[in-house]
Amino acid sequence: MASFDLAQQPHRRFNPLTGEWLLVSPHRALRPWQGQQEAPDRTQRPTHDPTCYLCPGNTRANGEVNPAYEGTFVFDNDFAALTPDAPAGTLEMGGLLRAEAESGVGRVICFSPRHDLTLPEMSTPEIRRVVDVWAAQFAELGARPDINYVQIFENKGAVMGCSNPHPHGQIWAQRTVPGDPAKETEQQATYFEQHGRTLLSAYLEIELREQTRVVLQNEHWVVLVPFWAAWPFETLVLPRRPVQDVTQLTDAERDAFADAIRRLTIRYDNLFQTSFPYSAGLHQRPTDGQPHPEWHLHMHFFPPLLRSATVRKFMVGYELLANPQRDITPEYAAQQLREQSEVHYKQAEA
Amino acid sequence: MASFDLAQQPHRRFNPLTGEWLLVSPHRALRPWQGQQEAPDRTQRPTHDPTCYLCPGNTRANGEVNPAYEGTFVFDNDFAALTPDAPAGTLEMGGLLRAEAESGVGRVICFSPRHDLTLPEMSTPEIRRVVDVWAAQFAELGARPDINYVQIFENKGAVMGCSNPHPHGQIWAQRTVPGDPAKETEQQATYFEQHGRTLLSAYLEIELREQTRVVLQNEHWVVLVPFWAAWPFETLVLPRRPVQDVTQLTDAERDAFADAIRRLTIRYDNLFQTSFPYSAGLHQRPTDGQPHPEWHLHMHFFPPLLRSATVRKFMVGYELLANPQRDITPEYAAQQLREQSEVHYKQAEA
Ligand SMILES: O=P(O)(O)O[C@H]1O[C@H](CO)[C@@H](O)[C@H](O)[C@H]1O
Ligand SMILES: O=P(O)(O)O[C@H]1O[C@H](CO)[C@@H](O)[C@H](O)[C@H]1O
Numbered sequence: 001m002a003s004f005d006l007a008q009q010p011h012r013r014f015n016p017l018t019g020e021w022l023l024v025s026p027h028r029a030l031r032p033w034q035g036q037q038e039a040p041d042r043t044q045r046p047t048h049d050p051t052c053y054l055c056p057g058n059t060r061a062n063g064e065v066n067p068a069y070e071g072t073f074v075f076d077n078d079f080a081a082l083t084p085d086a087p088a089g090t091l092e093m094g095g096l097l098r099a100e101a102e103s104g105v106g107r108v109i110c111f112s113p114r115h116d117l118t119l120p121e122m123s124t125p126e127i128r129r130v131v132d133v134w135a136a137q138f139a140e141l142g143a144r145p146d147i148n149y150v151q152i153f154e155n156k157g158a159v160m161g162c163s164n165p166h167p168h169g170q171i172w173a174q175r176t177v178p179g180d181p182a183k184e185t186e187q188q189a190t191y192f193e194q195h196g197r198t199l200l201s202a203y204l205e206i207e208l209r210e211q212t213r214v215v216l217q218n219e220h221w222v223v224l225v226p227f228w229a230a231w232p233f234e235t236l237v238l239p240r241r242p243v244q245d246v247t248q249l250t251d252a253e254r255d256a257f258a259d260a261i262r263r264l265t266i267r268y269d270n271l272f273q274t275s276f277p278y279s280a281g282l283h284q285r286p287t288d289g290q291p292h293p294e295w296h297l298h299m300h301f302f303p304p305l306l307r308s309a310t311v312r313k314f315m316v317g318y319e320l321l322a323n324p325q326r327d328i329t330p331e332y333a334a335q336q337l338r339e340q341s342e343v344h345y346k347q348a349e350a
Numbered sequence: 351m352a353s354f355d356l357a358q359q360p361h362r363r364f365n366p367l368t369g370e371w372l373l374v375s376p377h378r379a380l381r382p383w384q385g386q387q388e389a390p391d392r393t394q395r396p397t398h399d400p401t402c403y404l405c406p407g408n409t410r411a412n413g414e415v416n417p418a419y420e421g422t423f424v425f426d427n428d429f430a431a432l433t434p435d436a437p438a439g440t441l442e443m444g445g446l447l448r449a450e451a452e453s454g455v456g457r458v459i460c461f462s463p464r465h466d467l468t469l470p471e472m473s474t475p476e477i478r479r480v481v482d483v484w485a486a487q488f489a490e491l492g493a494r495p496d497i498n499y500v501q502i503f504e505n506k507g508a509v510m511g512c513s514n515p516h517p518h519g520q521i522w523a524q525r526t527v528p529g530d531p532a533k534e535t536e537q538q539a540t541y542f543e544q545h546g547r548t549l550l551s552a553y554l555e556i557e558l559r560e561q562t563r564v565v566l567q568n569e570h571w572v573v574l575v576p577f578w579a580a581w582p583f584e585t586l587v588l589p590r591r592p593v594q595d596v597t598q599l600t601d602a603e604r605d606a607f608a609d610a611i612r613r614l615t616i617r618y619d620n621l622f623q624t625s626f627p628y629s630a631g632l633h634q635r636p637t638d639g640q641p642h643p644e645w646h647l648h649m650h651f652f653p654p655l656l657r658s659a660t661v662r663k664f665m666v667g668y669e670l671l672a673n674p675q676r677d678i679t680p681e682y683a684a685q686q687l688r689e690q691s692e693v694h695y696k697q698a699e700a
Contacts, residue, residue: 003437003439004437004438004439004440004441004451006441006449009436009437009439009451010431010432010433010436010451010452010453010454011436011439011449011450011451011452012449012450012452012526013448013449014448014449016445016446016448020529021526021528021529023431023432023452023524023528024449025431025432027433028429028430028431031428031429033513034513034514035508035511035512035513035514036508036509036511036513061382078381079378079381080378081360081373081375081378081668081675081677082360082373082375083360083377086359086360086361087353087354087359088354089353089354089359089361090354091354091356093556093560094552094553094555094556095366096366096549096552096553096556096577097553097556097577098363098364098366099356099361099362099363099364099374099577100361100362101354101359101360101361102360102361102362102373103360104360149672151668151671151672153667153668153671154667155664155666155667158385158386159386160664160666160667161385161386161664161666161667162385162666163383163384163385163386164384164385170667170668172668172672174373176362176371178371178373178672178673179370179371179672179673180671180672180673181671181672199446202444202446203444203446203447205444206443206444206446206447210443227446227447227449279666279667279670279671281667281670281671283671300670300671302670314505314510314511316505316510316511316512316629317503317504317505317510317511317520317629317631318431318501318503318520318522320629320631320650320652321501321503321530321531321629321631321633321650322499322501322522322528322529322530322531323528323529323530324529325431327431
């Protein structure tokens with residue numbers, strides 16, 4: 001009998017952060033694709049778009065006028081999924097129909113006044129300003145008694161449901177801890193109780209020894225394709241020091257965070273020579289007043305592209321009914337990302 | 351303080367089948383949409399396409415020739431994600447990197463020789479033939495000692511990653527029980543132990559009393575938008591009698607299953623006057639040799655469209671990092687589906 005070969009053979013991998021499994025089918029990467037193609041984003045945009053509701057000085061749908069901001073700009077989402085004033089209440093029928101009122105805050109963070117930029121096209125100091133906004137927002141919202149979890153994220157690209165190319169992210173902060181952070185809290189707490197250190201510290205140690213899934217490093221951060229990555233080019237951006245949230249990062253760690261984000265997103269853009277779409281976001285401790293020593297801050301990048309600027313991975317059928325499945329291995333994806341230059345292709349062309 | 355209003359106010363709902371929560375933001379349905387638009391599928395296709403690898407008599411990628419089939423046709427997937435011959439094996443590092451070999455079978459089920467049809471355009475006896483194939487396949491694969499779970503599903507439409515419009519579904523059958531059916535097994539088992547009947551029997555009783563989420567019924571089946579639906583027009587197709595798998599359905603129950611599928615998918619097509627995309631699939635007992643009295647067979651439909659043939663729901667950012675979120679309520683979705691005719695719009699036009 002041949003030996004177990006992760007690079008060739010169908011197998012399952014365990015995600016210790018969520019406690020769930022995924023199916024890996026490496027041999028399947030070469031099947032022909034005749035399905036839907038995405039439109040690659042190679043548009044050249046103006047630095048200021050008078051019809052954009054995020055550009056400085058423009059008027060939004062609710063009549064408010066954006067200031068002439070020069071760095072970042074944060075405002076309450078005009079169409080927030082969560083609102084602070086929701087009256088409390090619950091519904092229960094037979095233990096099977098269960099609902100409860102939810103309250104919270106939705107905000108938009110403009111990363112730059114420039115309509116035509118994206119994170120990989122911004123400088124490290126400009127990205128550092130965004131990191132500082134994340135920290136200030138987490139501190140402000142997390143201190144509120146009615147907020148127990150703060151989700152900071154970015155949807156980039158039309159294929160990720162982003163309706164405006166102006167560089168921006170969002171915050172959804174709420175009373176309860178949603179499903180995924182709750183699972184990660186539980187898994188990390190169990191590990192911390194048993195081992196006296198964070199799960200992701202121990203994991204990072206293994207990955208730094210193995211090197212096969214590491215994409216890039218700096219003094220304070222490591223970017224890797226996690227062993228259990230579900231999306232083709234999914235990555236985890238991990239601080240070497242186990243901090244619970246972004247406010248605890250030192251000045252040097254914040255600069256290094258910006259550096260890691262910049263270098264990763266440049267590699268992403270270079271991979272298929274396109275403005276690489278993704279959803280990305282921070283996972284941090286719940287702001288429920290508990291100390292959460294088990295929590296190790298990290299950032300997930302979930303990009304949908306699989307083979308080119310136009311062919312994506314579909315999480316459908318089997319994935320929606322059974323569990324996530326991937327074709328190319330995390331090791332192969334990491335190697336592809338390692339091979340990219342850290343000079344953005346647009347600059348290399350210029 | 352105003353009272354708790356599910357139709358107007360942000361809230362969370364619990365999914366008793368998976369034990370997870372979702373966020374509902376009913377007030378958000380009216381925000382403007384300037385993002386990606388899908389191409390509605392209104393193509394008129396030929397009854398036989400010489401370039402289609404699923405049509406009768408055509409040659410597939412691996413050189414095999416399809417028979418001149420007149421009803422359904424099942425074959426082993428030429429690019430299966432699972433293969434039966436995978437050697438066993440495991441990998442483990444520090445309890446954090448965990449993988450194990452997985453084996454299984456992938457099959458394709460052609461629903462009809464007609465390239466231009468879809469389930470809602472087929473007759474009830476033609477759909478009944480598909481139900482019989484599901485039963486035969488479940489019986490055959492489920493009996494194998496190396497198969498402990500059989501996932502039968504259909505991806506319909508380019509937006510759901512379907513690369514060939516010829517009406518067909520798939521089977522992925524494997525050694526282990528994947529995540530979602532494992533969760534449903536656990537939740538149903540807990541309920542069954544406590545109450546001596548299936549969770550979905552008790553749930554169905556509540557929904558038949560409430561009526562607000564019921565879409566259609568016949569003697570043996572009920573189609574409803576579950577209280578915890580995540581996708582805008584998600585439905586659950588539920589037999590009144592708690593059977594564990596499709597082989598246990600009587601002749602009359604199989605006819606009625608075909609009738610329910612036909613009437614539901616016609617309503618779907620009529621909703622936005624388009625060939626309505628979805629992923630759909632059966633959830634049934636694991637085939638692990640246990641009796642599983644807790645299991646209540648059901649079929650999930652997960653359609654992505656939200657507002658029209660071109661505007662879909664994106665499960666991105668918050669949904670990938672926190673938990674699923676929906677805008678329109680399940681009650682509103684059920685009402686929309688109830689208002690549709692059961693005569694297909696193409697026939698009504700003809
Ligand atoms: O098997 P197909 O139709 O080629 O592929 C489609 O269905 C699979 C099972 O849901 C998914 O893993 C693929 O992403 C999707 O494109
Ligand atoms: O808030 P936006 O950008 O309008 O909307 C986008 O992000 C949200 C949060 O991930 C999703 O719920 C929406 O489906 C998506 O289109």
